Amino acid sequence: MLRVEHLTKVYENGTVALKDVSFTVEDGEFLVIIGLSGSGKSTLLRCINRIIEPTEGRILWNDIDITALNEAELRRVRREIGFVFQEFNLVERLPVLLNVLAGRLGYVNPWWSLFYYFPKEEQERALVALETVGLREKAYNRASDLSGGQKQRVGIARALVQEPKMLLADEPVASLDPVLAHSIMGYLERLNQERGVTILCSLHYLDLVQRYATRVIGLRDGRIVYEGTREDIRRMTDEEFKQIYGEEAQRLGA
Amino acid sequence: MKVLKRIGVALLSLLVPGLGQAVAGAVRRGFYVFLGTSILSGLSIFVAAQRARFPEEVYGTSARIFFILLLSSFFLLVALRLIYLALIRRVAQDEILYRVGEGLFLVAVVVVFTLAGPQLIERVAPPQAERLLYMTLLLVMAVVLAGLWLWNVQDAWRVAEGREVSWNGFIALVLLGTLVLGTRVVGIDLPKAIREYRETERILGDILWPWRAAFDYKATELRATAKVQAPCPPGSTPPPVNQPKEGEPWVVVTPTCGELSVRDEKGKLTYGTLLTIRGGGFVPGKKVKIKWENPIGNEFTPRGVGPTEIEVGPDGTFTTQLYIPDVVIPSFAKGPQIHKLHVVQPGALEFTGKLSREMKLALQAMLESIMIGLMATFAGMVFAVPMSFLAARNLMFNLRTSPQGLVGGVFGLVLGGYVGWQVAARVGSMLGGIEKAPVSVATLGFLLVGGGAVLGFRLLGRALDRLSQRLPTWARAAIRYGGFALIGAGLGWPLGLGYAHGLLAIAWGEEQAAAVATQMAQIGAGLGALAWLYLAYRWGEEGPVYIGQWIYTVTRLILNVVRSIEPLIWGLVGVIWVGLGPFAGFIALTIHTIAALGKLYSEAIESIHPGPIEAIQSTGANRLQTIMFAVLPQVLPHFTAFSLYRWDINVRMSTVIGLVGGGGIGFLLIQWIRQVQYEHAGLAVWLIAITVSTLDFISASVRKRLV
Numbered sequence: 006m007l008r009v010e011h012l013t014k015v016y017e018n019g020t021v022a023l024k025d026v027s028f029t030v031e032d033g034e035f036l037v038i039i040g041l042s043g044s045g046k047s048t049l050l051r052c053i054n055r056i057i058e059p060t061e062g063r064i065l066w067n068d069i070d071i072t073a074l075n076e077a078e079l080r081r082v083r084r085e086i087g088f089v090f091q092e093f094n095l096v097e098r099l100p101v102l103l104n105v106l107a108g109r110l111g112y113v114n115p116w117w118s119l120f121y122y123f124p125k126e127e128q129e130r131a132l133v134a135l136e137t138v139g140l141r142e143k144a145y146n147r148a149s150d151l152s153g154g155q156k157q158r159v160g161i162a163r164a165l166v167q168e169p170k171m172l173l174a175d176e177p178v179a180s181l182d183p184v185l186a187h188s189i190m191g192y193l194e195r196l197n198q199e200r201g202v203t204i205l206c207s208l209h210y211l212d213l214v215q216r217y218a219t220r221v222i223g224l225r226d227g228r229i230v231y232e233g234t235r236e237d238i239r240r241m242t243d244e245e246f247k248q249i250y251g252e253e254a255q256r257l258g259a
Numbered sequence: 260m261k262v263l264k265r266i267g268v269a270l271l272s273l274l275v276p277g278l279g280q281a282v283a284g285a286v287r288r289g290f291y292v293f294l295g296t297s298i299l300s301g302l303s304i305f306v307a308a309q310r311a312r313f314p315e316e317v318y319g320t321s322a323r324i325f326f327i328l329l330l331s332s333f334f335l336l337v338a339l340r341l342i343y344l345a346l347i348r349r350v351a352q353d354e355i356l357y358r359v360g361e362g363l364f365l366v367a368v369v370v371v372f373t374l375a376g377p378q379l380i381e382r383v384a385p386p387q388a389e390r391l392l393y394m395t396l397l398l399v400m401a402v403v404l405a406g407l408w409l410w411n412v413q414d415a416w417r418v419a420e421g422r423e424v425s426w427n428g429f430i431a432l433v434l435l436g437t438l439v440l441g442t443r444v445v446g447i448d449l450p451k452a453i454r455e456y457r458e459t460e461r462i463l464g465d466i467l468w469p470w471r472a473a474f475d476y477k478a479t480e481l482r483a484t485a486k487v488q489a490p491c492p493p494g495s496t497p498p499p500v501n502q503p504k505e506g507e508p509w510v511v512v513t514p515t516c517g518e519l520s521v522r523d524e525k526g527k528l529t530y531g532t533l534l535t536i537r538g539g540g541f542v543p544g545k546k547v548k549i550k551w552e553n554p555i556g557n558e559f560t561p562r563g564v565g566p567t568e569i570e571v572g573p574d575g576t577f578t579t580q581l582y583i584p585d586v587v588i589p590s591f592a593k594g595p596q597i598h599k600l601h602v603v604q605p606g607a608l609e610f611t612g613k614l615s616r617e618m619k620l621a622l623q624a625m626l627e628s629i630m631i632g633l634m635a636t637f638a639g640m641v642f643a644v645p646m647s648f649l650a651a652r653n654l655m656f657n658l659r660t661s662p663q664g665l666v667g668g669v670f671g672l673v674l675g676g677y678v679g680w681q682v683a684a685r686v687g688s689m690l691g692g693i694e695k696a697p698v699s700v701a702t703l704g705f706l707l708v709g710g711g712a713v714l715g716f717r718l719l720g721r722a723l724d725r726l727s728q729r730l731p732t733w734a735r736a737a738i739r740y741g742g743f744a745l746i747g748a749g750l751g752w753p754l755g756l757g758y759a760h761g762l763l764a765i766a767w768g769e770e771q772a773a774a775v776a777t778q779m780a781q782i783g784a785g786l787g788a789l790a791w792l793y794l795a796y797r798w799g800e801e802g803p804v805y806i807g808q809w810i811y812t813v814t815r816l817i818l819n820v821v822r823s824i825e826p827l828i829w830g831l832v833g834v835i836w837v838g839l840g841p842f843a844g845f846i847a848l849t850i851h852t853i854a855a856l857g858k859l860y861s862e863a864i865e866s867i868h869p870g871p872i873e874a875i876q877s878t879g880a881n882r883l884q885t886i887m888f889a890v891l892p893q894v895l896p897h898f899t900a901f902s903l904y905r906w907d908i909n910v911r912m913s914t915v916i917g918l919v920g921g922g923g924i925g926f927l928l929i930q931w932i933r934q935v936q937y938e939h940a941g942l943a944v945w946l947i948a949i950t951v952s953t954l955d956f957i958s959a960s961v962r963k964r965l966v
């Protein structure tokens with residue numbers, strides 16, 4: 006269970022990106038975070054695994070206070086939380102396989118990994134993950150040679166090999182076309198349903214939200230302005246969506 | 260009334276430039292005018308009063324001359340200006356005409372001073388020809404300054420009038436004055452450059468096209484020899500007379516025995532026996548030379564005893580006559596001696612295709628330079644890579660710790676370094692000390708001290724950070740305050756010593772300063788402790804302490820200081836350290852390369868995409884793993900490109916460092932220049948140019964492909 010309590014983030018330039026945000030996510034939920042551009046979705050997700058430091062508040066995950074961990078403890082927690090980025094964030098110059106294997110860095114012997122060496126079974130695991138996202142034959146290509154959708158699948162494979170208990174996905178389909186968007190979201194859904202991984206995902210498109218979310222929270226100017234269940238969202242009309250969400254709301258239409 | 264005010268204002272500006280404008284209300288304008296005019300005047304006087312560059316410049320106080328020139332030109336200008344104003348009043352108030360009039364006025368100034376200038380200079384100090392330029396410059400300076408002054412007066416007048424004013428004249432005059440000053444200070448002397456250009460022509464030719472010196476030539480010469488005995492006492496047996504031979508050069512000398520010419524102290528020559536010389540078998544139409552070889556084998560051209568260069572006839576023969584020359588006979592020689600007469604016909608120089616000795620030397624030295632550059636680049640890279648990570652803002656700025664952790668870290672650093680030092684000393688003495696095994700001992704020491712310090716920093720820092728979380732608040736405070744006080748004292752002590760020996764010693768002298776050094780150190784330690792106690796109070800127990808930023812700042816500072824010292828200076832240091840030769844150049848370039856590459860690398864690191872770093876960190880990777888997976892792949896091409904670029908620079912630099920003794924081709928070049936062997940110097944210059952441009956091309960094209 007993830008509990009976010011009174012989370013506040015003030016950036017160094019004074020921007021208040023999150024203000025007193027509190028919510029709870031049960032294990033196995035597919036929580037979708039919606040909100041305008043600049044409403045603080047990325048900030049929220051990044052605070053949860055502390056890629057950026059929260060200014061105030063606590064993040065409790067299975068009763069561990071993530072905000073109070075020291076570096077070594079934080080690493081141990083992070084390796085169980087996958088993160089999928091909107092811009093994929095692959096290491097472009099490394100082969101696809103190494104990009105996936107990077108997901109194991111928290112588990113393997115750190116000294117060997119410095120020379121890009123991973124044991125056989127880790128390599129097997131990475132290849133299996135690539136198989137899952139249908140990219141096994143690209144394992145030895147440079148990551149930069151892939152298309153956008155393929156890159157995002159590698160990003161998901163990287164998260165997969167972490168064998169995460171929770172997956173944070175920051176607009177994972179925002180830069181992809183509708184068909185690809187559904188296929189990527191499909192992977193997340195399978196992960197959620199087959200392996201029971203808790204998913205926190207920020208999304209832009211109403212139909213995707215309706216299709217995949219089990220619960221939704223809406224952010225506006227760093228505050229939670231909406232909380233709804235699966236049923237609430239299914240019933241929601243475009244008009245209502247626009248009200249919480251702002252004028253930018255749109256349907257993906259595929 | 261108004262007119263009075265204007266006159267007053269103008270007078271004020273005449274006394275102090277800008278004052279009139281200020282009084283008339285344009286304070287800012289007045290300030291700028293004052294600033295510009297006074298700076299230019301000050302500089303002009305300073306430059307004019309400078310001692311002459313040449314000893315024959317006996318004008319003494321050229322400042323006095325300058326003042327006279329200044330005054331004369333001022334009055335001349337005023338006169339011109341007044342005349343002009345009177346004329347223009349009459350003609351028109353029209354704007355365009357006014358402009359034209361200004362232009363005409365300027366032309367008039369130039370004309371008047373061109374005509375009057377020489378007279379003026381003549382009056383003040385009659386110049387020698389080569390001083391004319393200098394005097395002219397002084398005059399122009401004076402005119403500009405006087406013009407500026409006048410402009411300022413008129414400007415004050417206009418400001419008081421409430422007319423629209425512009426900066427154009429001011430800017431033009433200041434610019435002109437600066438240019439003239441610059442000409443004088445730099446000593447630009449165009450006439451001299453033109454007059455004396457011809458003398459450099461030959462040298463320039465040698466340097467620009469030195470390739471003859473790059474190869475060896477075989478001189479083929481035709482040569483025939485006859486023996487002559489001198490003196491010729493009766494009863495001696497003179498050498499036989501030669502016989503002409505077919506198919507090869509021959510010479511017949513008669514008689515083969517005679518007396519030497521004698522030269523007395525005054526150089527007057529008394530001729531000896533006249534020899535008739537016939538020769539053949541030489542190349543027709545070209546000259547032969549006659550050489551004399553004395554009994555001990557020294558060959559020389561006889562002087563004053565007859566022609567020594569004779570034209571060969573169409574059939575290859577010649578005939579001439581020559582007195583036996585005066586020859587200094589070695590004192591041990593007694594009785595008749597056998598001399599030799601050579602007839603030599605130099606042939607064409609024959610191209611052998613072999614490189615000359617100098618060319619080989621130059622090639623070797625060039626290779627040496629390239630290698631110096633290469634090695635220095637490698638050595639620099641080894642140190643620059645780790646330093647660049649410490650000097651990269653994006654990697655270091657989020658590195659932080661608690662104050663307790665800082666205390667642990669600093670103590671660990673000192674302790675680890677100390678332990679490392681002790682161990683290194685023990686092991687080092689077992690190896691035989693620094694004298695016997697310098698490299699292994701130094702390497703060991705470096706690794707042990709550095710490793711110990713880093714290890715201690717990490718271990719103790721972390722240990723204390725963690726331990727203090729379990730301690731009660733008062734214990735944490737004790738660690739913090741106690742530790743910080745000690746750190747402050749530790750930093751303050753050497754600062755106090757430095758103050759005594761560095762600053763006080765300048766004012767008081769070394770000895771007196773040394774007497775108070777301990778006190779100063781104590782005061783420094785006390786102040787340091789106080790300052791750090793305050794920090795401990797302000798940061799509280801949470802901190803955080805951004806040690807990453809500190810390390811970043813210190814590393815950057817070191818890099819910048821080292822980089823700002825020219826490699827040439829490091830070259831001098833290197834030469835003093837390890838003596839003349841390529842090693843010194845290597846050391847110099849390495850030091851500079853570390854700093855330069857460190858900076859470039861760290862900027863490359865700062866410009867990488869932060870996304871992959873976040874992604875790798877999100878997987879639970881530690882710092883080193885993040886660097887290897889997210890940072891290194893991104894910066895590697897840039898690192899390679901910068902290293903190549905640096906190699907290119909280093910090779911170029913190593914030629915310069917050679918000039919101060921750092922080995923390589925520069926060393927050779929400066930030697931050849933000093934020995935006036937311009938052709939050989941030209942070889943070196945060409946080799947440098949070829950190498951540098953080739954490397955430049957290669958590195959540029961490789962870099963283009965990489966980045």
Ligand SMILES: Nc1ncnc2c1ncn2[C@@H]1O[C@H](COP(=O)(O)OP(=O)(O)OP(=O)(O)O)[C@@H](O)[C@H]1O
Pocket residue numbers: 016017018020021022040041042043044045046047048049
């Ligand atoms: N590194 C930063 N420094 C300062 N301000 C930031 C930084 N990152 C984000 N912000 C600000 O914080 C606010 C929230 O940004 P955030 O990226 O969380 O929004 P978002 O909801 O993810 O938007 P988008 O949908 O465009 O990705 C914005 O006003 C943004 O300008």
Ligand SMILES: [Mg+2]
Pocket residue numbers: 046047048175176
């Ligand atoms: Mg975002």
